[in-house]
């Protein structure tokens with residue numbers, strides 16, 4: 001039972017009402033996070049979470065908390081994680097996920113109880129009677145642990161029970177227990193938590209096909225028999241090279257008409273690597289179509305993306321040469337597919353499938369060591385262009401709401417080949433513009449500048465002082481120069497130095513990384529003022 005759920009849900013509801021009253025409703029294309037738009041549509045938007053990056057990467061935690069209001073443990077609640085040896089339960093990873101969700105007002109979908117994969121050998125070696133008992137014990141212990149926890153709302157009770165042709169998967173579960181293991185599992189789960197929503201989940205069942213029809217017939221039969229099944233999960237592991245499945249909305253609707261909730265549970269859309277702008281645009285349409293299908297089915301309660309950053313995805317480990325399946329790149333930059341999900345959630349079901357016209361070839365001006373101004377001829381759209389993205393290859397450098405942007409944070413003395421993609425509110429993206437190349441100057445603008453001053457000299461030695469300034473807040477600096485002769489530093493203060501031959505490098509001390517700063521030194525040799533003193537900011 002989850003006695004606290006209603007009270008907490010009500011409190012959260014009041015909080016979100018208060019928040020949405022305080023903040024104006026974000027228009028489509030605005031930068032409100034996904035979860036705000038999804039909540040406004042009465043749906044959840046979720047992500048799978050991996051415990052490793054959740055513990056070690058703040059960028060991962062921030063995006064997971066900010067953008068999503070539902071989480072699924074990618075691995076931490078599976079049998080091999082929760083009961084690796086018989087009777088030895090471990091919940092450290094599962095508890096980590098649940099605690100994170102509670103902190104961030106997120107609901108948890110438990111994944112998964114009965115599956116042929118990631119189930120330890122000791123389970124698979126049991127006799128039929130022992131296996132059924134072990135299943136009951138596992139379900140009652142794992143589900144029971146969170147039965148009173150208000151954030152854990154639902155479970156994948158049975159995962160991937162069918163073959164592609166619609167026959168039952170010939171797993172050890174089926175071989176030993178027959179098809180009855182499915183009904184048993186749902187009954188055990190209901191006994192362990194009468195309030196949790198209990199789902200069956202599978203892949204390649206998004207469209208209408210033999211496999212999804214077999215699952216449909218099973219759900220109908222289970223419902224007729226009074227077996228406690230509440231929801232159906234469609235994983236949606238898609239690939240742009242295989243095409244978008246037909247009839248996703250109709251397929252979800254036919255299940256919904258049986259009286260169950262439906263959800264998209266493990267969305268990702270992989271591609272053959274390397275990425276390019278055209279593949280990204282195709283991927284974005286897949287994401288948009290999935291979101292729109294869920295929005296169009298009243299009993300579709302929400303959708304979960306199987307991770308969010310290409311830095312942490314199961315795809316490259318499983319499909320050689322494929323990847324880039326998620327909505328953020330490896331550096332946590334938003335991809336066109338993020339915009340597609342965002343704009344579909346913000347705009348609702350859209351019939352607009354027309355992409356904006358191609359932007360003009362970019363013109364580049366005002367190039368410095370770290371910035372450049374880029375302008376282009378604007379696109380047009382049947383509904384309206386909502387923005388542009390400027391890319392260098394597959395790396396997004398900047399977004400813009402007009403046909404001009406100043407790129408910042410560029411590397412000095414580096415060649416960039418940029419193109420522009422336009423987007424509209426429905427998530428349609430234009431064909432990429434022609435490319436333009438430019439090279440940044442050697443001096444990073446606004447980084448730091450070092451000024452060298454010969455203070456004093458005497459026969460065989462001299463003293464000099466170097467002052468460092470910066471036009472922006474930096475936290476460290478390195479000054480370098482090359483002496484003209486055999487000068488050798490004998491003592492240096494307010495910094496640490498290395499000298500190799502005539503080449504000197506001086507790093508800030510722990511207390512003067514923020515300019516203005518000054519360091520000084522004495523050296524042997526003839527008093528000298530080197531040319532080309534450089535300063536690099538950290």
Ligand code: G3I
Pocket residue numbers: 074075117118159203235266314
């Ligand atoms: O934790 C071990 C680590 O100690 C070891 O060094 C490493 C060496 O391979 O393996 C690590 O375990 C891996 C685990 O992910 C955690 O990263 C397993 O090998 C690897 O097989 C496992 O893959 C998971 C896969 O399920 C297993 O079937 C993926 O992360 C996970 O995304 C994937 O998720 C499934 C859903 O549960 C069900 N639907 C399909 C979906 C994609 O396959």
